Amino acid sequence: MNEFINIGWTKDEIAKKIANEFPHGSYVNLGIGMPELVSKFVDESKEIIYHSENGLLGMGPPANENELDYELINAGKKPVTILPGGSYCHHADSFSMIRGGHIDYCVLGAMEVSEGGDLANWTTGKGIPAVGGAMDLVVGAKNVFVMSQHTTKDGSPKFLKNCSLPLTGKSVVTRVYSNLAILDVTPDGFKLKEMYEKIDFNLLQKVTEAKIISN
Amino acid sequence: MNEFINIGWTKDEIAKKIANEFPHGSYVNLGIGMPELVSKFVDESKEIIYHSENGLLGMGPPANENELDYELINAGKKPVTILPGGSYCHHADSFSMIRGGHIDYCVLGAMEVSEGGDLANWTTGKGIPAVGGAMDLVVGAKNVFVMSQHTTKDGSPKFLKNCSLPLTGKSVVTRVYSNLAILDVTPDGFKLKEMYEKIDFNLLQKVTEAKIISN
């Protein structure tokens, strides 16, 4: 089934759909990797404030050569910039913003998501276990969006009845954005919000282990 | 027995004994009222930093007319000053200093102290109960000194086998400074450290309900 990894929306298109979702004035934390793309697609009609869990609120774009400061980095440890209206804080304060429910949206990658909203994205159970801030973000942010390919690299489903990997959080994911569909996590399971235009529902269901509610 | 309220060391003399006890570089919180006298008797041989629980570290003397700022006050809500090397913080941080064991000495008044180090100093059980920061200070400061007249205004003992009033803290007082004596609180009870020169031990014991160990 691994042909489905190469069809559907591009990463940029997914990022744009997520960017369009944020209301003006939202406070947003974008996970390391693919979610970082989202900030490129927020248009001028609104102002979004980006939080980086290492104590930076009001994060700007990556730093270019001539403004590089190795003490101004993001959660991925890359040099970034700060925008006017930004501020610094220590880690306990930064995670108070997260755990205290002050972040409106966080966008994270996923290895697996269950129909109950369980997320597994921190360890395969092999190698060095390393969790970072993911477990705090998923319990703290008001909306937890997953941004991910619909299947794994070898074509296995990622959106499952139950996760098989160690969890990052239980019943935490609000919505899933994949290359094939946008799925809301509801009390009844995954519910289709939008589907890639060139596939049909049967195909989508075929590459999704959990049942998708289509209406 | 109320003649004993008028003999013994003066408040200034008691304050001086306490001031002499602080090692150079100590961080000290002085309670409202009589304990505030202590800061007047710290000599130039050492530098002491005063903490006021309303978010002021490095408190200076009371403000005079021309430097009055109603937003620079002490825990007694009186305008004060800040010394070079001082800083401001919010209440959670200020009480982290206290509760976290970072204050070397606090000096408090007392209604009653038991031989086990229990302190009662916040309410007689009548009127509006108001505790302020006393309960935090007594569990948090490394050394809790009580500064008090040896007996109540009507001559009743204040240093008791057991407190009769609602407690501020249990087993918290380290040492008692009164007009008649300095008593250490030990696992065996009050132990005499120093006595007002013009009385004898029998007299001291007579105005103290708890047994005092004299050697």
Place this chain on the structure above:
Amino acid sequence: MKINKLFNSVNDVMSDVFDGAVIMLGGFGEAGSPVELIHGLIDTKCKDLTIIANNAGNGKIGLGALIGENQVKKVICSFARSPKSITFKELYENNKIELEVVPQGTLAERIRSAGAGIPGFYTQTSVGTPLAEGKEIKIFDGKEYVLEKSLKADFALIKAETSDRYGNLTYNKTARNFNPIMCMAANQTIVQVKRIEKEENTDPEKIITPSIFINKVTVVSDPIIESIAIDNGETYP
């Protein structure tokens, strides 16, 4: 579109308050007390309020006036007994107002923990005293600690020194006190500031309360000094 949390007047920022609301008031004594916002709260005539603050007001200004107008059902505070506190005293002695006494550090930590998503924590403060009665005790390393629960509010009324349009706040001296932690602990945080800073001029190292905690800001450039006002016999309304 630009983020702008600045409002024109005290009335504008006070529009969402409702009967029965739980409201935090910044300040320690008069320092950092949002007197003009409290007067705006009086103007709303909202009643049955629960007030979380360090004190219970002085004279008939600010919180003293709010209590005097019988808008407050309950006060949660550390120290309700001050020489100039008259309105609380009268109602309390007539059993017309409830009081929950909380040690000052526990009060601060309960507020901070609400803002930090910590529903409960253990402290040695109050163990063995009447204020620990009925609360769960737990032993850590052989010592007793009492479980204290976080304290949230519907609104926090805050006094700060400056804000930019995002709501990044600085404070003046010991007027900081409970204000930054209360900003974190309310569903809606409303601020009065002495002046507005352009965001370009705000030093990000110097911001004490980051904008994320702030909803509405209005300017009161020359706020009442409570102790002087009381000495002058001023009252509100």
Place this chain on the structure above:
Amino acid sequence: MKINKLFNSVNDVMSDVFDGAVIMLGGFGEAGSPVELIHGLIDTKCKDLTIIANNAGNGKIGLGALIGENQVKKVICSFARSPKSITFKELYENNKIELEVVPQGTLAERIRSAGAGIPGFYTQTSVGTPLAEGKEIKIFDGKEYVLEKSLKADFALIKAETSDRYGNLTYNKTARNFNPIMCMAANQTIVQVKRIEKEENTDPEKIITPSIFINKVTVVSDPIIESIAIDNGETYP
């Protein structure tokens, strides 16, 4: 006599460290990492150390070097897996070093709570995951929370921007991170700063770590930039 917490050299400030000590290291990645103090710690040759930090070091500089010298028994951190982390990886895969994985926010709060005299607190973070296994669960308002215990240290090694003779610290940008809370949580807090400020020139509103938490300060005016040093193949000792 004047308070003076300033020391002449890294060796001077590192004199009390002992075998088996629990040591916090500030920093998030290289930002705020006290590389020169860690090199001083290597020079002490103390061993069986427990290290509390966000990461487990990169290359053979700083913490990566300390681990490479086999001085570390256990690492308590949130993220020990970085592309340039080599020494930890090797020891871990050979079962020669222990690892306690702690979610980053829980790590921060456990450190802060140690400094604040809070022995334990409840958080929703990690509930339902392997990291909550064996820990006490408690229900608040119908939701599950896990009990987390405070995390103290014998020493904290801190990197700051400036200090005065009292030890009042400021930081540079996101180099702040874990440093201020680790200052609070250790029996002895040792700091390297880029420069000394006269206390008369320190703005009391701008101090991030008040002097009360600080024991020893030394100047490292031109500290190593870890990522550049690693790219240049630099190692320590």
